Amino acid sequence: MSTLPRDAGTNQASLPKTSVTQSGDVARPGDRGAKVRRTIAYVLIIGYALLMFVPFLWSVSTSFKTQAQSDELNLIPQPVSTRGYERAFNELDPALPRLFLNSALIAGAVTLSNVALGAMAGYAFARLRFPGRELLFVMVLGTMMIPDQLRLVPIYQILRAFGLLKGPFQFVGVWLVLAISAASIFLLRQYFMSIPKALEEAAKIDGAGFFTTFARVVLPLAMPAIAAVAILQFQGAWNGFFWPNVILQDRSNWTLPLGLSQFQDLYNTQWPPLMAVVVLATLPILVLYVFFQRYFVEGIAAAGVKG
Amino acid sequence: MTARAAAAPSRRMQTERRQEALAGYALIAVPIALFLLLQIGQVFYAGYISLFDWGLRGPKAFLGIENYQKVLADPLFYKAVTNTVYYTVLVVPIQMAIGLFLAVIVNQKIRGRTFFRAAFYFPAIASSAAITVLFLFLLAPNGLFNGVREVLGFNPLFEALGFDANQDWFGDQRTALNSVILLNAWTTSGTMMLFYLAFLQSIPDELYEAAAIDGAGWWATFRRLTLPLLAPAHFFVATISVIGALQLFDQAFIVGGTGGVPNNTLTTIVLLLYRQGIAETDFGYAAAIGILLFVIIFAVTLAQRKLFGQAPAW
Numbered sequence: 001m002s003t004l005p006r007d008a009g010t011n012q013a014s015l016p017k018t019s020v021t022q023s024g025d026v027a028r029p030g031d032r033g034a035k036v037r038r039t040i041a042y043v044l045i046i047g048y049a050l051l052m053f054v055p056f057l058w059s060v061s062t063s064f065k066t067q068a069q070s071d072e073l074n075l076i077p078q079p080v081s082t083r084g085y086e087r088a089f090n091e092l093d094p095a096l097p098r099l100f101l102n103s104a105l106i107a108g109a110v111t112l113s114n115v116a117l118g119a120m121a122g123y124a125f126a127r128l129r130f131p132g133r134e135l136l137f138v139m140v141l142g143t144m145m146i147p148d149q150l151r152l153v154p155i156y157q158i159l160r161a162f163g164l165l166k167g168p169f170q171f172v173g174v175w176l177v178l179a180i181s182a183a184s185i186f187l188l189r190q191y192f193m194s195i196p197k198a199l200e201e202a203a204k205i206d207g208a209g210f211f212t213t214f215a216r217v218v219l220p221l222a223m224p225a226i227a228a229v230a231i232l233q234f235q236g237a238w239n240g241f242f243w244p245n246v247i248l249q250d251r252s253n254w255t256l257p258l259g260l261s262q263f264q265d266l267y268n269t270q271w272p273p274l275m276a277v278v279v280l281a282t283l284p285i286l287v288l289y290v291f292f293q294r295y296f297v298e299g300i301a302a303a304g305v306k307g
Numbered sequence: 308m309t310a311r312a313a314a315a316p317s318r319r320m321q322t323e324r325r326q327e328a329l330a331g332y333a334l335i336a337v338p339i340a341l342f343l344l345l346q347i348g349q350v351f352y353a354g355y356i357s358l359f360d361w362g363l364r365g366p367k368a369f370l371g372i373e374n375y376q377k378v379l380a381d382p383l384f385y386k387a388v389t390n391t392v393y394y395t396v397l398v399v400p401i402q403m404a405i406g407l408f409l410a411v412i413v414n415q416k417i418r419g420r421t422f423f424r425a426a427f428y429f430p431a432i433a434s435s436a437a438i439t440v441l442f443l444f445l446l447a448p449n450g451l452f453n454g455v456r457e458v459l460g461f462n463p464l465f466e467a468l469g470f471d472a473n474q475d476w477f478g479d480q481r482t483a484l485n486s487v488i489l490l491n492a493w494t495t496s497g498t499m500m501l502f503y504l505a506f507l508q509s510i511p512d513e514l515y516e517a518a519a520i521d522g523a524g525w526w527a528t529f530r531r532l533t534l535p536l537l538a539p540a541h542f543f544v545a546t547i548s549v550i551g552a553l554q555l556f557d558q559a560f561i562v563g564g565t566g567g568v569p570n571n572t573l574t575t576i577v578l579l580l581y582r583q584g585i586a587e588t589d590f591g592y593a594a595a596i597g598i599l600l601f602v603i604i605f606a607v608t609l610a611q612r613k614l615f616g617q618a619p620a621w
Contacts, residue, residue, distance in 0.1 A: 041412070042417075045412055045423060048409075048427070049422075049423060049426040049427065051493075052426050052427060052429050052430055052493075052497075053426065053429065055430075055438075055441055055442070055445055055493075056429075056433075056441070058441075058444075058445065058451055059441050059444070062444065071449035071450075071454070073451070073454045073455070073458065117337055117338045117341075118338075120334040120335070120337075120338075121334055121335045121338045121339075123334060124330070124331040124332075124334035124335045125335070128327050128328070128330055128331035128334070129324070129327055129328065129331070130327065130328035130329075130331035130332060131328065133331065136335065136339060139339075139342065139347070140338070140339075140342060142347075143342050143346040143347065145604075145605070145608075146346050146347075146349075146350060146601070147550070147553075147554055147597075147600060147601055147604055148554070149554060149556070149576075149577045149580055149581075149597055149600060150349070150350060150353050150597040150598065150600060150601045151345070151346070151349040151350075151353065151597075152580065152581070152584055152585075152593070152597060153353060153356055153580075153584045153590050153593050153594040153597060154349040154352035154353045154356060154594070155345065155349060156584065156585070156590075157352070157356070157590065158349075158352075176341075176345065177345060179341055180337075180338045180341055180342075182342075185338065209326075209330075210326065210327060210330040211330065214334075235432065238434070239433070239434030239435065239436075239437075240434075241434065241435050241436055241557045241561075242556060242557065245560075246581075246585060256434070256436075257434045257435070257436035257437070258436070260434075260436040260437060260440050260561075261436050261439075261440070261560070261561045264439075264440050264443065264561060265564075269447065271444050274440060274444070275441070275444065277440075278437045278440055278441055281434065281436075281437050282432075282433045282434070282437050285432050285433065285434075286432065289425075289429070289432045293425050296428070296432065297424060297425070297428060297501060300428075300498060300501050300502075301501045301502060301504065301505035302505075
């Protein structure tokens with residue numbers, strides 16, 4: 001249904017729809033009721049949009065307050081205090097930079113493997129003909145039906161048997177479980193199928209083999225889909241809680257979400273340092289969202305609404 | 308001669324075919340191996356483990372279906388099922404209704420559409436841990452929520468409902484699970500909006516134009532045209548939403564720990580599975596809960612397919 005756009009331009013161009021309200025307005029010019037209704041609608045949706053931002057604004061505000069101010073209702077802290085951030089950086093164990101490093105390591109590895117394996121398998125399922133292709137693809141999609149929690153006990157056993165619950169191997173364990181998702185393969189396959197075949201046929205006539213055609217012709221054209229998969233997976237792994245919580249048993253291997261959930265117990269009601277960690281942990285994804293918003297939105301829809 | 312001429316290209320084509328197939332297998336080999344090993348194989352392994360008394364050192368005794376009998380006789384399992392179903396029955400319709408409403412709005416030609424779409428999805432970008440800690444703060448006894456309702460003068464109303472000025476929303480067993488519902492409705496409605504939006508954008512403009520020519524108003528168009536055409540979308544969004552809700556864990560765990568504090572009101576099916584498996588290392592029992600959850604999810608998906616009639620887009 002919603003495949004990823006080739007570039008920003010076509011995306012914007014393909015979106016506009018003639019809305020019913022608007023054609024209604026055209027049919028009855030000067031209808032005051034429509035105008036009032038529209039104003040009310042705007043007020044409501046602006047209010048709802050504000051409701052989406054308020055909790056985060058409040059966490060930023062509180063992170064710059066002192067402990068004593070943290071239950072006051074003013075949005076602008078007076079005076080502005082960086083004590084919360086100092087405490088977050090100095091008192092936490094493991095230290096904040098360590099949590100960031102661990103999160104980045106896992107998110108980076110998961111993103112890389114999903115892009116690489118997803119592109120390869122996605123291309124094979126989209127374009128190459130081999131016996132059993134349809135069956136294998138159905139099997140890949142079928143794995144989306146398996147709840148993570150069902151795998152909790154057996155995966156735990158297997159990782160333990162292979163020594164992947166010990167020390168730095170815990171990172172390998174988390175990465176293995178998240179290394180490739182069916183959604184990545186599906187999203188890339190859909191995109192590859194939308195690329196005109198003529199380009200690949202031309203490369204073939206020029207004597208290029210399957211791998212050369214894939215690497216030199218198809219991959220560069222699939223950058224929007226690759227970006228969407230990369231962002232989706234990075235966000236998912238950066239924010240991930242379930243598997244890291246089970247596998248990263250050494251304190252020094254914790255990621256930011258694990259640190260947050262533990263400090264929440266420890267720093268109970270010491271809101272400024274806690275909110276400082278919330279703000280810092282969310283900041284990298286926020287920056288990604290501001291710059292690559294389109295990939296979040298299109299990627300989620302394309303990965304979810306298959307076809 | 309003609310036969311040989313025909314045979315030559317067909318042999319070349321055969322080699323090419325074989326090469327193509329080999330290239331295909333080479334490209335899918337690693338992911339397929341991982342899926343077989345870490346996904347499909349695990350379903351069977353979980354089934355196997357569930358038949359044993361299985362501790363940290365491995366299987367102790369073969370039990371057959373005894374673990375299942377124990378789970379089904381455990382009052383805590385029923386508590387967990389009740390909590391999970393209560394959560395699902397409330398959060399799914401809320402998410403779907405808000406998601407659909409928002410999608411219809413940002414599908415209109417309104418000013419600032421890109422901004423609104425980005426804003427409505429915004430809460431979904433943060434981690435469950437960050438959002439949960441943030442809401443623990445907002446709904447704390449001296450938090451923003453209690454502060455604002457006092458300023459707005461709503462306290463008499465809340466008092467009539469039995470909540471004093473410093474209500475601890477997550478700590479009180481009357482309101483803990485409802486607070487998690489509020490939290491997740493706030494976070495996930497934007498995602499549901501995106502799903503609905505993808506379906507809405509596939510409805511041809513001509514249909515709306517025809518409706519407008521027939522003089523159909525906004526509500527009539529929505530009820531008679533948009534809503535029926537969205538039948539596959541409802542199926543899809545409901546399925547995703549229910550499956551997600553039945554797996555509630557992160558928020559419940561961060562708020563109430565392995566104990567589902569307060570008083571097991573936050574003990575969900577998955578939290579119980581985690582508690583039995585990881586904290587108590589009763590792996591056979593936990594694996595049996597996992598299989599039962601799988602069966603529940605599967606049954607719900609089939610039931611929804613029946614209910615909404617249509618298969619999803621794929």
